[in-house]
Amino acid sequence: MTEQNIDQLSVNTIRTLSIDGVQAANSGHPGAPLGAAPMGYVVWQKFLRFNPQHPEWMGRDRFVLSAGHASMLIYSLLHLTGSPEMTLDELKNFRQWGSKTPGHPEFFHTKGLDATTGPLGQGAAMTVGMAMAEHHLAARYNREGFPIFDNYTYSILGDGDLQEGINHESAALAGHLKLGKLIWLHDDNSVQLDTATFKAESEDTAERFRSYGWEVLRVQDGNNLAEIENAIKQAQTNKDQPTLIQVKTVIGFGSPRAGTSKAHGEPLGAEGVAETKAALGWDYPPFTVPAEVKAHMDATERGAAYEAEWNKMMDGYRAAHPDLAGELDAVLARQLPANLSEVLPSYEVGGKPVATRNAGGEVINALAKVVPGLMGGSADLSGSTKTTIKDGGEFLPGSYEGRNVYFGVREFGMAAAGNGLSLYGGIRPLVGTFLVFADYLKPAFRLSAIQMQPVTYVLTHDSIGLGEDGPTHQPIDQLAMLRAVPGAHVIRPADANETAAAWAMALEYDKGPTALALSRQDLPILPRNHAGVKKGAYVLKDSENAQVILIASGSEVSLALDSAEALAKEGIAARVVSMPCMEVFRAQDQSYRDSVLTPNVKRVAIEAASKQPWYEWVGSGGAVIGMDTFGASAPAKILFEKFGFTVDNVVKVVKGVL
């Protein structure tokens, strides 16, 4: 069989496996795999360095199918290249309960994927973070003769990916940062779900990407494998610019619906599948992999060789640079120092009040000394979020060893890059903005959670306590929004000491993201009780035979303490519970929870935000003091008074409850 023939047969195997999978599920997207199979094949067969037997191998190239709805494309590639897990049966069970082939690629669920994709724009955006991680770790750890970090990062994007706003943020960031080893292939089929793209779009994408500093190449015929291969080769030679390769394709190639929206998101039907196979000259039964294709595409051997070569280099590196290798091992293992809590700053009770954002800045700087993988930045608010690692250097175009990234006013792109930094491995990314602008990055926060990535979100200016900037900048609904995300931890520390504990919790939690909600305003220092914070909630101040439990978080904890004192003067015994993290408290055993929130004792919760999350803890007969409206523009002190966050009001509410 000639090389051309085996190539073509391989491409058609990918295509037919994909449409067979969609047809078996009677659900899914046949159009993109049919059109993009050639570029998928070329990337995986001719370029991608990976090891099917050990898909987590650190030295591998990264590949993210940003157009996640084309998932059968990557499942077919995984099967054909020899993923032990991705059997033919899995392809047959596309989109079924428990299969390794869910509707969209799920990173944590299926081996061989580098990211979860489906929410458009984010796959490609995460590759920017992956390329940043590669450049950063290379700058810090590569030494002459030891290119430990030296991989390409590929992504296939659809028209929808390019229309999303995040594409602007991430492409601008990648171009600015001159991420030369990042290569995006645009599946340029001119068709989207509703319509041919011309009804929704007229941009000159090549010109746009050039405006960001990208190299842009064009493949005129998306079925011409040599043309695709040459373009990728050319992209690889450009080390100073990321490259966009626009590959002109036909959606649903070979099918009766080729070139139309109808090919996008519905199974072709038995007849359509038959017609497509006929057009492709394919006369095998469903789910057939011709033996010569299996032999040709199986990457087991070459993958093992890639890794062996890399491992050999690592051995040499360990010998030549033992200290550096030791640090690198700790980074890659995301190892935390045993004495973490000793490293954290401590604040004396009754000392000068400190804004938790400022405490957070001090904690970050203390942690940065002992957690070398900690790096990140903010969306142009570092001066406000206090996220700068002071002696960490700047991460700049062409100079990647710095640990402080200027993400620009690009919250969503930043958070997606944070996911990419984390997915790459080793890095413990932190990303920062105002809590209210968590809105802008919410889709990436969700993907942090779905992918179980330990990204730390530093979200400051966490209530009306930010004062004069007014309602557009005062979070009300954001804490509820973040707490509703499964697997995420949201921690709102009450003071500087709780902030230190919160950061430790964030680093110790490796099953998802942590959002730290920090105050702009100074808060009194409370007794240090890391053990209590780490249980999510604890009794901060008890009172014998408490008639009421005041539960609060963040800046409202001090108000609860003052209110308890005032209540005591009126003969009402109140316990004060600080509840910095509901998710963690919920996970404690019943007896601990009951010891903090004693059953049948009335409860009043206080948080200057949406009341929604608090009813779970208050129960019947209690009350929540929160925000029912947006805030207002005025000095913080006045706002707290006007919106009822005063001792007088808490006392009044408690009396009402009792």
Next chain:
Amino acid sequence: MTEQNIDQLSVNTIRTLSIDGVQAANSGHPGAPLGAAPMGYVVWQKFLRFNPQHPEWMGRDRFVLSAGHASMLIYSLLHLTGSPEMTLDELKNFRQWGSKTPGHPEFFHTKGLDATTGPLGQGAAMTVGMAMAEHHLAARYNREGFPIFDNYTYSILGDGDLQEGINHESAALAGHLKLGKLIWLHDDNSVQLDTATFKAESEDTAERFRSYGWEVLRVQDGNNLAEIENAIKQAQTNKDQPTLIQVKTVIGFGSPRAGTSKAHGEPLGAEGVAETKAALGWDYPPFTVPAEVKAHMDATERGAAYEAEWNKMMDGYRAAHPDLAGELDAVLARQLPANLSEVLPSYEVGGKPVATRNAGGEVINALAKVVPGLMGGSADLSGSTKTTIKDGGEFLPGSYEGRNVYFGVREFGMAAAGNGLSLYGGIRPLVGTFLVFADYLKPAFRLSAIQMQPVTYVLTHDSIGLGEDGPTHQPIDQLAMLRAVPGAHVIRPADANETAAAWAMALEYDKGPTALALSRQDLPILPRNHAGVKKGAYVLKDSENAQVILIASGSEVSLALDSAEALAKEGIAARVVSMPCMEVFRAQDQSYRDSVLTPNVKRVAIEAASKQPWYEWVGSGGAVIGMDTFGASAPAKILFEKFGFTVDNVVKVVKGVL
């Protein structure tokens, strides 16, 4: 005084009022007003058609300060041009409780503003909607000799606005749609909060905008009023392209911090103010408006003349086109037909089950016949969200009379455009996507609420019931997220009849946005009870001496009914409450609420989503059946079983509670 002198004096009046305001508040952003005062002056003095005595005048030009932190610029302009409300005292009370001068411009709060701004990128994005509204209403209602809708829409944007992802979505949309009367001025000062922009950005913004089809002009000297004026004139002549004018400015012009990040967001200090005034050659006391500037800039007279001229044209129009004028009046008044509920489709109990998204599509089409202002579209999901107005025509570049917009895969830009469409007046916009992708548009949903704009969000595929697309597409946290936004209504109807009522509620609610959460899957038809739905929750099926109340929304209501039947067989009397809208139910009087949720009767809530919002209704001793994790990829029926949305599980939970 020469013309040049009075111009310069006026510009410096704007500048000094602005820094005096910031200084008095000891809070705010002096840099942008100092740099952008010349362009603000030119737009307002030489071009903007508005009437200070009647700022809501429909025929006015629109102006949106997208860089909302420069709010003192627009407050100064409002004062100088004669806003009756914007007194000098208000300027002195910048950022104080109850003032008309909040930290960022608040549309509903201060007269003369066309939008609330501050969250970057969104101001400009809303102007795209405003320009769309103008083009649309012009296409439908203008007649020869009667250019009722014929205004320009201006916006001033900062570098941060341009970095935000939404800028890509909205600029691409505006360029695609050839919105020729949209003019953006870029306050191009090369400085952002953290840094000079060069550390965060290297894009060629002009090239990017040309890639979208915009005309791009450049003003080399942002202090040169003639150059700015000429550029705007040139922009106005181009009717087929929106125009970006890049105006090179110096942030903090005249101040000791000019040209640096330090000038961005902190008061200059008394000394800095003094030095700035010296540099500007200004030797008046604080908050001085020279009499000649007041006389020169006051727009009361010319504003009244503009409106009088327009009103005269309207009189002629009414005479010449009485029917059209009548329809237009109804549109502008957002008038609803008296027989709204008769117009709505009705579905027979026990009839063929209907997905609420499909019912929604039928309702939209019924409403479109009687609500001519209803228009909108989806983010490339119209086939799935069923948001197409079937005989409404397409809104396309150069052809704006159609009511169906192809927003592209631009959720956030779409929602911001929805806000702009609504703010313009008359239009009742609807925007659609999958519920899970409400994440992408959350910041605009919040601005719908802050601005109290009646935008209807059609959010389909509202639970794991969407099935095979899997966790990235299955909303869990989104209902909690939306319900936490003050002033927004979130309605999740249980069937086709509730969907009709929900749409009526959405149109009748004019104080904020409504999100409709609609199912992908078919749902059984329940008895039509619009009155009940409109109270937010109602007893759908009662049971004498009910021992337990099952509360549910959407697709889980039928499950609650089936469970009540099963419980009855076991001798447990259960009431079923359908709760499509918590916000509306919360606003009912206590006696109604108690009649639905009888105190001291145990409650179990069921919703296939985050449990967070339900604890408010369940109270102590009850239970919530919801989702604690993300979903999975499988057919819907299997997912509901696996995640516990079965009669068996509900019965089990109820028994546990009792």
